[in-house]
Amino acid sequence: MKSSKIEIWEKLSNKKKEFENKHLRNIFQNEPERFKKYSINFNDILFDYSKNLIDDEIINLLIELAEKSDLKDSIEAMFSGKKINFTEKRAVLHTALRNLSSNNVYFENYNISNDVKLELNKALNFAENIRNGVFKGFTGKNITDVVNIGIGGSHLGPDMVCTALSHYSGDVKVHFVSNVDPVDISDKIKFLNPETTLFLIASKTFTTQETMTNANKAKQWFMSKSNADTNSIAYHFAALSTNISACKEFGISEENIFGFWDWVGGRYSLWSVIGLSIAIYIGTENFKKLLNGAFLVDEHFRNQPFKQNIPIIMALLGVWYNNFWNANTYAVIPYDQYLIKFSEFLQQLDMESNGKSIDKRGNKVNYSTGAVLWGTIGTNSQHSFFQLIHQGMQLIPIDFLVGIENLSKNQSQHDILISNFFAQTEALMKGKNRDEVRAELEKSALKEDEIKDLLPHKIFDGNKPTNSIMYKKLNPETLGSLIALYEHKVFVQGIIWEINSFDQWGVELGKQLAKGILAEIKENKTVTNHDSSTNGLINHYLSNRK
Ligand code: F6P
Numbered sequence: 009m010k011s012s013k014i015e016i017w018e019k020l021s022n023k024k025k026e027f028e029n030k031h032l033r034n035i036f037q038n039e040p041e042r043f044k045k046y047s048i049n050f051n052d053i054l055f056d057y058s059k060n061l062i063d064d065e066i067i068n069l070l071i072e073l074a075e076k077s078d079l080k081d082s083i084e085a086m087f088s089g090k091k092i093n094f095t096e097k098r099a100v101l102h103t104a105l106r107n108l109s110s111n112n113v114y115f116e117n118y119n120i121s122n123d124v125k126l127e128l129n130k131a132l133n134f135a136e137n138i139r140n141g142v143f144k145g146f147t148g149k150n151i152t153d154v155v156n157i158g159i160g161g162s163h164l165g166p167d168m169v170c171t172a173l174s175h176y177s178g179d180v181k182v183h184f185v186s187n188v189d190p191v192d193i194s195d196k197i198k199f200l201n202p203e204t205t206l207f208l209i210a211s212k213t214f215t216t217q218e219t220m221t222n223a224n225k226a227k228q229w230f231m232s233k234s235n236a237d238t239n240s241i242a243y244h245f246a247a248l249s250t251n252i253s254a255c256k257e258f259g260i261s262e263e264n265i266f267g268f269w270d271w272v273g274g275r276y277s278l279w280s281v282i283g284l285s286i287a288i289y290i291g292t293e294n295f296k297k298l299l300n301g302a303f304l305v306d307e308h309f310r311n312q313p314f315k316q317n318i319p320i321i322m323a324l325l326g327v328w329y330n331n332f333w334n335a336n337t338y339a340v341i342p343y344d345q346y347l348i349k350f351s352e353f354l355q356q357l358d359m360e361s362n363g364k365s366i367d368k369r370g371n372k373v374n375y376s377t378g379a380v381l382w383g384t385i386g387t388n389s390q391h392s393f394f395q396l397i398h399q400g401m402q403l404i405p406i407d408f409l410v411g412i413e414n415l416s417k418n419q420s421q422h423d424i425l426i427s428n429f430f431a432q433t434e435a436l437m438k439g440k441n442r443d444e445v446r447a448e449l450e451k452s453a454l455k456e457d458e459i460k461d462l463l464p465h466k467i468f469d470g471n472k473p474t475n476s477i478m479y480k481k482l483n484p485e486t487l488g489s490l491i492a493l494y495e496h497k498v499f500v501q502g503i504i505w506e507i508n509s510f511d512q513w514g515v516e517l518g519k520q521l522a523k524g525i526l527a528e529i530k531e532n533k534t535v536t537n538h539d540s541s542t543n544g545l546i547n548h549y550l551s552n553r554k
Contacts, residue, residue, distance in 0.1 A: 009506065010076070012076050013073060013076045013077065016069055016072050016073045016076060017073070017331075019069050020066070020069050020070070020073070020328070020331075020332055021332060023065060023066050023069065023332075024332040024333060027061055027063075027066070030061075031470065031471050032059060032061065032437045032438070032470065032471050032473075033437065033438045033439065033470060033471070035063075036058075036437070042058045043056060043058045045058070046058035046060070046062070048316055048318050048321070050304075050305075050308055050318055050489070051304060051485075051486075051489065052479050052480035052481070052485075052486055053318075053477060053478070053479045053480075053486065053489060053490075053493075054476075054477070054478045054479075055318045055321070055322075055475065055476075055477055056475065056476040056477075056478070057321060057322075057325060057475050059433055059436070059437045059473060059474045059475075059476070060325055060328075060405075060473045060474075060475070061328075061329075061333070061471070061473050062325070062328070066328065067315070067321075067324075070324035070325075070327065070328060071314045071315060071320075071324065073324070073327070073504060074314055074320060074323075074324060074500065074503075074504060075314070077503050077504045077506070078503070079314070079320070079500060079503050079504075082503045083309065083310060083499075084310075086100050086101075086103070086499065087103055087113075087306075087310060088113075088114075089101050089104075089113065089114060089115040089116070089120075089271070092508075092510065093273070093508060093510035093511055094368065094508055095508050095511045095513070096510070096511050098270055098271055098510070099115055099271040100271060100273060100276075100510050101113065101115060101120070101269075101271040101272065102271075102272050102273065102276035102277070102279055102280075102495070103302075103306045104120055104121065104124055104271075105124055105128075105268075105272065105279035105280050105299070106279050106299040106300070106302045106303045106306065106488070106492075107121065107124075107303060107306070108299065108300055108303045109303075109307075115271060120269070123269075127266060127267055127268065127280075127281060128281075130266060131266045131281045131283075131284050131287060132287055132292040132295065134246070134264075134266070134284070135284060135287035135288045135291070135292055135295070136291070136292055138151050138154070138180060138206065138288050139178050139179070139180060139288060139291060143243075144243070145202075145203045145204055145205075145206075145243050145244060146203065146234070146236055146239075146240035146243040146244065147203045149203050149204050150204065151180060151204055151205070151206045152179070152180060152181065152201070152204040152205075153180070153181045153182075153183060153200050153201075153204060153205045153206070154180055154181070154182045154183070154205075154206045154207075154208060154285055154288050154289075155182075155183045155184075155185060155196060155197065155200070155205060155206070155207050155208070155226065156182065156183070156184050156185070156208045156210055156284075156285040157185045157186075157193075157207060157208065157209050157210065157219055157222045157223050157226060158184075158186060158208075158209070158210030158211055158216075158219050158248075158282070159186040159187075159211075159216060159218045159219055160216075160274055160275065160356060160360075161212070161273065161274025161275040161276070161277050161278075161282070161356065162210040162211050162212060162216075162219065162248070162274060162277065162282055163184060163186040163210065164275075164349075164352060164353045164356050165275070165277065165278030165282065165283070165353060165491075166182075166184070166210070166278055166282065166283055166284075166285045166286050167184040167186075167349060167353075168349040168350060168352065168353035169278060169283070169286045169298065169487065169491075170182050170184075170285060170286055170289045170290075171346060171348060171349045172346045172347055172349070172350065172482060172487050173286070173289070173290050173294065173298075173346070173482075173483075173484055173487060174346060175346065175415045175482075176289075176290040176291070176294050176483075176484060177289050177290060178289070178290070178291060180288055180289065182285045182288065182289045183196045183197075183200075184196075184285075185197075185222050185226075186218065186219075186222075187218065188217065188218035188221050188222065190225070192222070193222050193225050193226065193229075197226070197229055202229070202230045202233040202234040202236070202244065203234060205230075205244060206243075206244055206245070206246065207223070207226045207227075207230070207244060207245050207246070208246050208247075208248060208284055208285055209223045209226075209245065209246070209247045209248070209249070209255070209258070209260070210247075210248040210249075210282050210284075210285075211223075211247075211248070211249055211251075212249060212250050212251075212268070212272070212274050212277065212282075213249070213250070213251055214247070214249045214250075214251035214254035214255055214258070215251070215254065217519070217522070217523075223258065226245075227241065227245070227258075227259070230244055230245075238259065241259050241260070241261075242260075242261035242263075242264060245258075245259070245260050245264065246260065246264035246265070246266065246284070247260045247264065247265045247266070248266050248268075248280075248281045248282050248284055249265070249266075249267065249268075250267060250268055250269060250270055250272075252265055252267055266281035266284060267281065268280040268281055268282070273510050274512075275356050275357050275360055275361065276357075276495060278491075279299060279302060283295065283298075286298070290484065294484040295484070297483070297484035297485045297488065298484040298485065298487060298488040299488060300485055300488060301484065301485035301486055301487060301488025301489035301490075301491075301492070302488040302489065302491060302492035302495075303488075304485075304488075304489060305318075305319070305488075305489045305492035305493055305496065306492060306496075309492075309496045318493055319492075319493050319494075319495075319496035319497045319499075319500060320496075320497075320500050322407075322475065322493065322494075322497040323496075323497045323498075323499075323500035323501045323504070324500070324504075325405070325473075325475065326338065326379065326405075326497065326501055327501060327504055327505075329379075329403065329405045329473065330376050330377075330378075330379045331375055331376055333403055334376075334403070335379065335402070335403045335404060335405055336376065336379055336380060337379055337380040337381070337382060337402070337404055338379050338380075338381060338382075338404060338405045338406065338407070339351075339381075339382055339383035339389075339397070339404055339405075339406045339407070340354055340381060340382075340383040340406070340407045340409070341383045341384070341385065341386050341389055341406055341407070341408050341409070342385050342386070342408075342409040342410070343385065343386040343387070343408065343409065343410040343411075343425055343426065343428065343429040344385065344409060344410060344411050344482055345385060346415070346482055347385065347409060347482065348384065348385050350409070350490075351381065351382060351383040351384060353491075354381050354494055355381050355382070357494060357495065357498055358378060358379075358381045358494070358498050359378055359380065359381060360512050360514075360515070361378070361498045361499075361502060361509040361510065362377050362378030362498060362501055362502055362505065362507065362509055363377070363378045363514060364377055364378070364502075364505075364507040364508065364509075364514075365377060365507075366507070367505075367506040367507055368506050368507070368508065369506075373505065373506070373507070375505070377501075377505045377507055378501070378505075383406075386408070386425070386428060386429055386432065387425065387428045390428065390432065394432070397436065397472065398435065398436065398468055398472070399468060399469075403472070403473075404472070405472075405473045405474065405475075406436070406472075406473075406474045406475070407474070407475045407477060408429055408432070408433055408474055408475065408476045408477065409477045409478075409479075409490070410426060410429045410476070410477070410478050410479075411478075411479055411480070411481055411482045412426075412478060412479070412480050412481065413480055413481040415481070415482065429476075432474075433474045433476055435468065435470070436470065436472035436473075436474055437470055437471070437472065437473075437474065438468075438470045439467075439468035439469050439470020439471060439472075440466070440467060440468040440470070441467065441470075442463065442467055445463055445466045445467055446459065446463060448466075449462060449463060449466070477490070477493075525546065528546065529546070529549070529550065532550060534547055534550070535547060535550075
């Protein structure tokens with residue numbers, strides 16, 4: 009890290025020490041304009057970051073840190089197709105997939121915008137043909153069920169988006185198979201009719217073990233259940249991939265192969281033809297709105313000054329807690345049932361991107377990088393892990409997400425949900441001090457010695473940082489924007505930490521070993537070539553499996 013960055017780093021460390029003695033409750037009392045000062049409006053989204061352990065000086069230092077990290081140039085490098093994924097020598101251009109402006113995007117002097125439009129339109133036409141029954145199965149029946157087979161980025165995004173936008177769905181049902189555990193596929197297909205089912209084999213590489221195993225299983229199921237000949241596969245299988253020759257080899261007809269490019273990272277691919285299941289589920293107009301929501305955030309990210317730039321502020325707050333407050337995890341808690349898979353999706357986006365420890369010069373870093381991201385929906389989380397966040401020993405910053413309009417007609421029940429969100433952010437910030445607890449206990453029938461014993465257990469320290477992201481309604485455009493905000497947040501953090509957010513070498517070793525072990529298991533002989541634990545486990549499996 010260059011010395012000008014280290015200087016700011018040291019100033020921030022000192023600010024942290026100073027801030028340890030402050031409490032947000034008092035800060036809010038002394039600063040009535042705090043909400044106004046630390047919140048940003050963007051279309052239908054309000055981002056409130058006032059309940060954070062920050063003041064103007066801290067924000068200015070964090071912004072200086074971003075400037076000294078050459079963030080502005082790095083943003084331009086990404087949008088303009090520079091090969092910023094330097095270990096794989098690839099550009100990072102998922103933003104080109106949702107570029108709805110008239111400005112073309114170039115990669116190595118080649119205008120990629122035309123190819124993007126062509127492939128998108130081909131996929132969207134296919135989606136519409138399935139939705140309106142023009143595309144039929146091999147016996148002439150309409151497609152009623154679509155099964156997306158993919159894993160990681162070829163699964164999590166489409167699955168999360170379809171769940172989030174289930175309110176916008178049409179008649180065709182979508183199912184998602186990802187795990188190589190055979191019960192995943194068998195449970196999903198057992199009630200399906202092969203004559204009305206379409207499989208989408210979603211894999212950037214078309215070599216991923218889990219996906220190809222499930223795809224072969226699906227083909228076998230289709231052939232055996234339908235008594236069809238191999239020509240019928242054309243009516244029931246489509247492929248979403250960059251590896252066109254492998255798709256053909258699998259038996260998928262050319263018109264059912266939808267391509268994309270190596271400059272689309274797996275975890276950023278839902279905007280490409282990998283999103284076909286989404287387009288079939290919600291229709292092309294809604295899919296375009298999803299793209300538009302992301303495009304609007306791209307414009308915001310590229311053009312807004314750092315201080316008014318939501319993903320940049322989100323990223324800097326993450327750096328502040330991770331590197332200066334030793335907060336190794338952060339939670340994302342949507343008070344929105346339809347966002348039940350959002351944190352799971354963000355886990356890959358954030359942790360596969362920034363779970364790195366080697367910097368761009370090839371050196372091991374000596375600071376913390378990507379935090380562990382976790383969480384699930386409110387109010388369920390209040391009745392499971394919120395205890396630890398309120399009274400445990402760890403600092404866990406939280407992003408709350410909440411929709412103003414509910415998609416059901418039950419306003420009074422929606423108000424109950426939303427009041428819980430308000431209450432949690434307030435409780436986490438304010439806490440409950442000794443005097444307040446005592447006053448409350450004194451109103452009860454407890455005796456003084458009972459009050460004394462109970463009192464410390466009922467104190468809430470408070471001072472727990474939260475962001476609140478409030479949006480009007482969870483519609484396709486807003487969802488597109490929310491996803492893009494997190495994508496860019498992750499990007500900014502990677503720049504500050506000087507790591508490559510776009511490769512994923514850490515997933516390779518396990519894959520490699522699993523292949524060798526599978527061959528050994530197939531041999532069905534006692535193994536001795538691993539360590540004693542791995543040998544013991546494999547041999548125990550071999551002698552106990554049926
Ligand atoms: O193993 C990790 C990974 O490479 C992810 O980055 C990717 O999203 C996933 O596997 C699936 O890869 P593919 O789309 O090539 O099947």
